Amino acid sequence: MIQELETSKVVSESIDFKHLIYDRLIGLNVSESIAEYLNMFGLLFALLMVVFIVDFITRRLLLKAFNKFASASKTNFDDLLVDNKVSRNIAHIIPLLIAMKFTPTVFGDFPNFDGVFEKGLQVFAIVLTLWIVRSLLNTVKDYLKILPRLKDKPIDSYTQVFMIFAWVAGFMSAIAIITDTPFWSFITALGAASAVIILVFKDTILGFVASIQVSINDMVRIGDWITFEKYGADGDVIEINLSTVKIQNFDKTITTIPTYALISDSFKNWRGMTNSEGRRIKRALYIKQEGVKYLSEDEVNKLKDIQLITSYLETRQEDINSYNTSNTINKELLLNGRNLTNIGVFRKYIDSYLKQHSAINKDMMIMARQLAPTTQGIPLEIYAFSSDKRWENYEYIMSDIFDHLIAALPYFDLEVFELPSSGKFIQ
Known part of the structure; x- marks a missing residue:
């Protein structure tokens, strides 16, 4: 019996809080419809203020903690976490959870608004997850690039491939949320459009396959001097990513060629001469x-x-x-x-x-x-x-x-x- 009374009291307090502004406006002889809208906007404003304040405090605390940890650590990995804004992106999680928790309270009298707002928060949660994953991937990529045995490998290609799949999965998840369609049902429906998807991402797929072959066969490394007559390139490879290879010619111009051209066309790599004795x-x-x-x-x-x-x-x-x-x-x-x-x-x-x-x-x-x-x-x-x-x-x-x-x-x-x-x- 006591537990039921306590539960009733909590519900009552929740209801009072939910209609706090509404009750005051009704007491001032404001119409019910206007009072409901003003109550919603007031609660929404209060929620936004709380979210922004919590976000600001969380970012400052996390950034301070990350910087302190990075300065005390001997490894460069934590410094790269700070540089790639991992702490800032993670700090958005707590404000997002607060917003998702209190959205039903703010839009209690407007179920349609509540559904739209909740879907928006869910989509933002997907985007935030992608931001965090991208920051972590960029951190790992930058860290691997400073390792002597990996600095000449096409690390960019692998991170880009992973992010492309992540963004595609995130985009499809967002569409599924907006359209109230189960995720796997949405994926199944996309099977019919696979030919169009392959056509759209043709260069990406070719670049991905080429990046793997280039890496496995050790055809080109960052820093290699290559001559690619078809594209007028003659200089040092400065970047290898999923879709393009950048070559800085000896006149300091930059030539950009498709990654898949490395396996479909003939080029000369001068690494053998560079590694030889003459x-x-x-x-x-x-x-x-x-x-x-x-x-x-x-x-x-x-x-x-x-x-x-x-x-x-x-x-x-x-x-x-x-x-x-x-x-x-x-x-x-x-x-x-x-x-x-x-x-x-x-x-x-x-x-x-x-x-x-x-x-x-x-x-x-x-x-x-x-x-x-x-x-x-x-x-x-x-x-x-x-x-x-x-x-x-x-x-x-x-x-x-x-x-x-x-x-x-x-x-x-x-x-x-x-x-x-x-x-x-x-x-």
């Missing part, structure tokens, strides 16, 4: 064919003054003279027997020059080779690797080598091929 030099000098000739003994003796090939010429000349003598070769005609040529000696000079060059990696391939003759002359190609892989220094080393070789050509009675200028035609 950067390849592969360039040819085109020698005039008319300058190629056999060397007489006097010409060979003259070339012995070039220190890099002195030992080579002495050894080779002895071998050649021994062969020609033992085979009674008539050397009045240079064509007979074995002979040295100026282009062959120059090729040996190039090889010796590269092997003693301080900027060439001696542990990697070093070769001076002759390619098939062309209409522009005979290509003498250098194939070697510079020790310094930095672009500026690499270009300087390569230029220095070819400056020297071009200047050395006249000592071997050779010339570089070049098209005649208009002045020569006029003469």
